[in-house]
Amino acid sequence: MRRYILRDENAVYYECGYSNDNALFLRLEDAAWLVTDSRYTTEAKEAVHGAEVVEASDLIKAVRGLLRTHRVRKLVYDPKEWPVEALEALHSKLPRLFLRPDPAFSHRKRMLKSPEEIALLARAAELGREAFRAFGAYVAREGVGLSEKRLHFVAEGILRREGAYALSFDPIVAVGANAAKPHALPTERVLRRGDLLLLDAGLKYRRYCSDRTRTVYVGDEIRFGEDQRFASPRIQQAYDLVRKAHDTAIGKARAGMTGAQIDALAREVIEKGGMGEAFVHSTGHGVGLDIHEMPYISKKSQTVVEDGMVFTIEPGIYIPGEFGIRIEDMVVMRNGRPEIL
């Protein structure tokens, strides 16, 4: 498949090392073009490799011109990334062009990471881990008495290191029962001794994302590691189950399994512990330029996991009104097994 068009920022970046919020990437066999507007052409020309930079005020019209010049009859596009209107504009004056939909073809290409990409993801994960450590130290020192909103702001500042890094996503900082919402927004709820605290956060290193979650007990001591002693036996039991599910999936996953098989490794542990219904999401997702990409580690995923893929393992247990627990690490498949990044 060598004749395609892309508009998603990360998909475009993957092809030519550059993108912005108003660019199209066109590949026709060995030739490629990055089409963007005059605000961006200076920086585009500095950064793009393997493609010619075309400046245009109407990007789609410029692409139509290229398609006409090269007499293109068939072009692949991703129906997930093209709004109806933009696709119609592309088609409008080229009625004989066959636009072939191929959902997520860029994500499929990007599923197998190169050694360079794995190194960037490892560095992102390391910076993410350091941020968790620094956040833990902050919470231990002065976090008790602060609201989730304030802790969220602190976490952002630590992850971003004074603007050096962008965030992979809006961090989740949740205390006690708020952690029972897997996508909790921070509230005015104040952190107290004896609370449970969940942090799910990541940063981007040269555009590659990290993703990590820890759930900790805010006792006299606070440690952001995986060893946790909760005052509540019920929470401790759930925590131990999540940890076992996490460790089991990482310990037993092998290249050649499907995403569904790896999901089942974690899910069965929690089901056997009698809390299967409280594990309301999938076990993991690929991570790369996008925070969520292939392979998905879910009940339905038939993707075969192979060496060079990077994804999360993040089982959880959520009891509405009471608590939520999740432990998440990024792994890379190497020599047939997952290694934590």
Next chain:
Amino acid sequence: MRRYILRDENAVYYECGYSNDNALFLRLEDAAWLVTDSRYTTEAKEAVHGAEVVEASDLIKAVRGLLRTHRVRKLVYDPKEWPVEALEALHSKLPRLFLRPDPAFSHRKRMLKSPEEIALLARAAELGREAFRAFGAYVAREGVGLSEKRLHFVAEGILRREGAYALSFDPIVAVGANAAKPHALPTERVLRRGDLLLLDAGLKYRRYCSDRTRTVYVGDEIRFGEDQRFASPRIQQAYDLVRKAHDTAIGKARAGMTGAQIDALAREVIEKGGMGEAFVHSTGHGVGLDIHEMPYISKKSQTVVEDGMVFTIEPGIYIPGEFGIRIEDMVVMRNGRPEIL
């Protein structure tokens, strides 16, 4: 038009006071539904007004069910906001449903602001102005010697007030020649005495955006007001022209003019000053839940501007490799004239 579907977050919020990153809003005459997944139903039920909350894992399937139950034959959608794949999924099992494209119908509805919305936008603008003042004080005190990247981080922190507010957009902080790119990304360029400094930034107050730009001279004193004295006569001349264009557009715009006519008020000043080619963008854009919405104040805009509309006036002059200048305020049309918010 009372039978429509929306998926854009701000469009959905406008209809029912709530939205998230995985929700659909369906209106069929007097009945309306907010369809979202189980992660969000608790908070949705607390916040949604005027619509029933429906929980579903497959949102589009749930909407198809509602359309079938109510025997809907015709439904309006916005082809700008629907990806090809999602629209096809909606259509797939309802072959007799006529999906009528109506580009930007939500933006058209939202163009005339209610008094409550204008109050929120005025508050956002006031908070934005305060942030500019605080940033100016910071730069005067300790900004000289810092990089654009560092100043960008500081500006973000000031705008966000320790996490109390979200940003309207990634702020633009540009020094000297970098300001010649209207959408400059911050670099390692360090701010020195004698430099020109441009800040274009805004924050959200209860989801409503502010937007403001000032270009200032970093002399012995630094003031973020509109009175500026640059060392370079060439820059001063351009600055005075931009200021005159800004003041003229705000002074002479009237309800009943088109966006193009208001654009021309600013553009003619700069053209008469002999720098028309350096004013490379349009004069302004509407502001509301989205940072860019209708009415557009551009050469081509045939939208008639009326009382209750809120938009920016932001002429600029950009000389590549030398400098860039822009002055931007938000205005509301009231009693037939623009008032600065």
